[in-house]
Amino acid sequence: MLEKLELHRRDFDSRIGNVTTPDQLKQLRTDFLGKKGCVSLALKELREFSPGEKRALGKHINDLKEHIELLIQEKSAVVQESSDRAAGSDAFDLSLPGRREMDGHLHPITQVMEELIAIFVGLGFSVEEGPEIESDYYNFEALNIPKDHPARDMQDTFYVEDEVVLRTHTSPVQIRVMEKRKPPLRFIAPGRVYRCDSDVSHTPQFHQVEGLMVDRSVSFGHLKGIMDIFLHQVFGKQTALRFRPSFFPFTCPSAEVDIQCVICLGKGCRVCKQTGWVEILGAGMVDPAVFGFVGYDPEEWTGLAFGLGIERIAMLKYGINDIRLFFENDLRFLRQF
Ligand code: FA5
Numbered sequence: 001m002l003e004k005l006e007l008h009r010r011d012f013d014s015r016i017g018n019v020t021t022p023d024q025l026k027q028l029r030t031d032f033l034g035k036k037g038c039v040s041l042a043l044k045e046l047r048e049f050s051p052g053e054k055r056a057l058g059k060h061i062n063d064l065k066e067h068i069e070l071l072i073q074e075k076s077a078v079v080q081e082s083s084d085r086a087a088g089s090d091a092f093d094l095s096l097p098g099r100r101e102m103d104g105h106l107h108p109i110t111q112v113m114e115e116l117i118a119i120f121v122g123l124g125f126s127v128e129e130g131p132e133i134e135s136d137y138y139n140f141e142a143l144n145i146p147k148d149h150p151a152r153d154m155q156d157t158f159y160v161e162d163e164v165v166l167r168t169h170t171s172p173v174q175i176r177v178m179e180k181r182k183p184p185l186r187f188i189a190p191g192r193v194y195r196c197d198s199d200v201s202h203t204p205q206f207h208q209v210e211g212l213m214v215d216r217s218v219s220f221g222h223l224k225g226i227m228d229i230f231l232h233q234v235f236g237k238q239t240a241l242r243f244r245p246s247f248f249p250f251t252c253p254s255a256e257v258d259i260q261c262v263i264c265l266g267k268g269c270r271v272c273k274q275t276g277w278v279e280i281l282g283a284g285m286v287d288p289a290v291f292g293f294v295g296y297d298p299e300e301w302t303g304l305a306f307g308l309g310i311e312r313i314a315m316l317k318y319g320i321n322d323i324r325l326f327f328e329n330d331l332r333f334l335r336q337f
Helices: 002-018 022-033 038-048 051-091 108-122 150-154 172-180 220-235 288-294 310-318 323-327
Strands: 133-135 159-161 164-166 185-194 205-215 241-248 251-260 277-286 302-309
Touching: 002 022, 002 038, 002 051, 022 038, 022 051, 038 051, 108 185, 108 205, 108 220, 108 310, 172 185, 172 205, 172 288, 205 220, 205 310, 220 241, 220 251, 220 277, 220 302, 220 310, 241 277, 277 288, 277 310, 302 310, 310 323
Parallel strands: none
Antiparallel strands: 133 164, 159 164, 185 205, 205 302, 241 251, 251 277, 277 302
16 A cells, blocks of 8 residues: 555656646646545545554555645646736737727717807807706797697607607797896707607707897898808808798798708709708797797897707718618717718
8 A cells, every 4th residue: 555655646746747737737636636536545445454554554645645735736826827828928919910999089969069059159159958858838838839739740749748748849948048037148059859750861869959049139130140150151151051931930930941952962862852952940030929928028129049950960061861870879880970
């Protein structure tokens, strides 16, 4: 037995010298300390010896076991370190091009929104905000759109509750600001709005910028002048505009402003529905009935108002023919801006 134990020790000492990987070390541990390893087998063989011999041989077996455990423990640290180093050197190949940090940037709609805000701030407008979940009163009633009026059909509405809607336009901010402040006023209100609408030029959630200016003697001429400056700054001096008579319950007279389609340059395409023109905003002179809701005297004050769709402007600016691309979050699309 003593000879056998000595052979196991020598065998172990020579094999551990050749171990270089964690797997090899694991196998060595199994061969010597596992259930069927030589230390366990030697312990089983003890049964055949007398009690006195058992005691003496048992001590030798335990010495061998401690020797094996100690060397395996020391080797384990060495093998692990070199395996970590090897993994590190594989992962870091100096000949490969470096990985670039990806720069994030603003969404194209945010970029256009900021550009539009800067233009209006340059024209002396301040910036206001209002809630996206809005009462029926601010979204419709106070804008001269009573319940059951056919004008409510102009905007397919998401109702939260009977008297609560997701705002269908930014116009309710007009009322909220006029309620709080006395004229003269000149502000814009950018923000998200919602309508039950979806096709190549309509999405259920989109962005508008509302504008309101109230003062003594504000005229339709001021409205035309502001729209002219604004749209030429966005699309360039050469872009043709036209004002078309229209209807909004909260403005009178009302107009829609079209720009010549910048995608087909007026020749006719899918985006302009072959007309050569694209509607870009609604506008008009504040209806005196609206002033009635906020306690302004229509004999003293006049106002101009406008509301434009930011996605529509972004589509024309960048030549995009499907508005839904803005909201699909496809990085191949977004990275171009
Ligand atoms: C309005 O929302 C009025 N509140 C605008 C207004 C304000 C008129 C102040 C007068 C005075 P309209 O429904 O036409 O108007 O929408 C204005 C613009 O929003 C449109 O010209 C269009 O550019 C954009 N728009 C409307 N619906 C959608 C939609 N579903 N998806 C994307 N853009 C839309």
